[in-house]
Amino acid sequence: MSQINHHLTDALLMAYSAGTLPEAFSLVVATHISMCDECRAQAGSFDSVGGQILDDATSEAISDDALAATLRLIGGAAPEPRAPSTRRAPSTFPLPLQDYVGGDVDAVRWKRLGGGVRQMILPSSSEASVRLLYIPGGAAVPDHGHRGTELTIVLQGAFRDETDRFGVGDIEVATEDLEHKPVAEPGVACICLAATDAPLKFNSVIPRMLQPLFKI
């Protein structure tokens, strides 16, 4: 596991645990947790809060037949055995992301955005959108501000913006007040997964014209 310096916020982890994050954000959170035991443990502690809320929930009477009905659902089947542990080959994308892409980085169907930048929009519920971005080493991501929340996780390479450096596994949480100019570090291309709950707004004229075309 590489050194991770930028983690998920408690608000995001709590919402993920409560099950209220839009799917697009949950994908970024699950991807980060797959790479970061600190946040995995913190997510576990928020699940414990959920366990207490469940324990304290008002009991609602259930029908007399409920237990029998549940046993019918189970249908006499034995509990599923735990899958034997297999060490899988190292990959660029953790499994939850591979589920959405249909494979690792070589399975991505990139669309060109100009300037060597590419993207692939992943399917998710409409509350928020999520996409993979490919930024050649040294290239800038188009300058944009945000209206909602944007979560970005680095999967390969690194980028810098006005605030800091973001390497593999790092999360950047950008809100409305952050107007930033991320630039990929020279060398290997930077690949990140970015989710937003508002359409990105680009500051230069041409990308804005391209916006409907590319679904940026």
Add this chain to the structure above:
Amino acid sequence: MNIQMNIVGKTGAQAALGSYSANHSLCVRVPGKVQLTEKDQSASPQWATEILAIRDRQDQVAFARLFQHFAPRIKGFLIKSGSPADVAEDCAQEVMATVWRKAALFDPSRASASTWIFTIARNKRIDVVRRERRPEPEDLPWGPEAEADQEDALALEQETERLSKAISALPEKQRALIQRAYYGDLSHRELAEETGLPLGTIKSRIRLALDRLRHEMK
């Protein structure tokens, strides 16, 4: 009838070895130190024992006890989350069926029984009410030691107990806010960055269990 176990200090280890007989009287194999009262106390370690009994022996009696305790709470939780009563009832049954099917995935060193069952109920809510997928983190590979470390499990149990007390001790307004968050009433934007929850020790506990798992894989 529900029974409360008051566990004093290290006796959690012994309490977890105890088991309920069918008439709900407690048989503790190590005598003394475990007190019983008639009040409801749901964080008692016996629920972990029930899940392991389902896993190991397909124990329907253990399942019935678990069902009696959790199914009405799951139904209550889902109704509070906005489900109509009949949907909540069906979902509670499906959640309990999943508890049976997935019993082998329960790891008491990383989650208490209530916590684990909560995550199943929550996922059911996302699936049925929100009709969304929930991306889950990649699971850790299981070590050659398939069994969770007993002491880790007990230490986590005690931390869970402490967390439960801390939540009850929160000011009413703050507790209500946290409940609303878990009942799906608040969006992530409405959540405060400072939760006011004392999660430091429980997080360290889970972290230790994760480290142990990772170490076993080496």
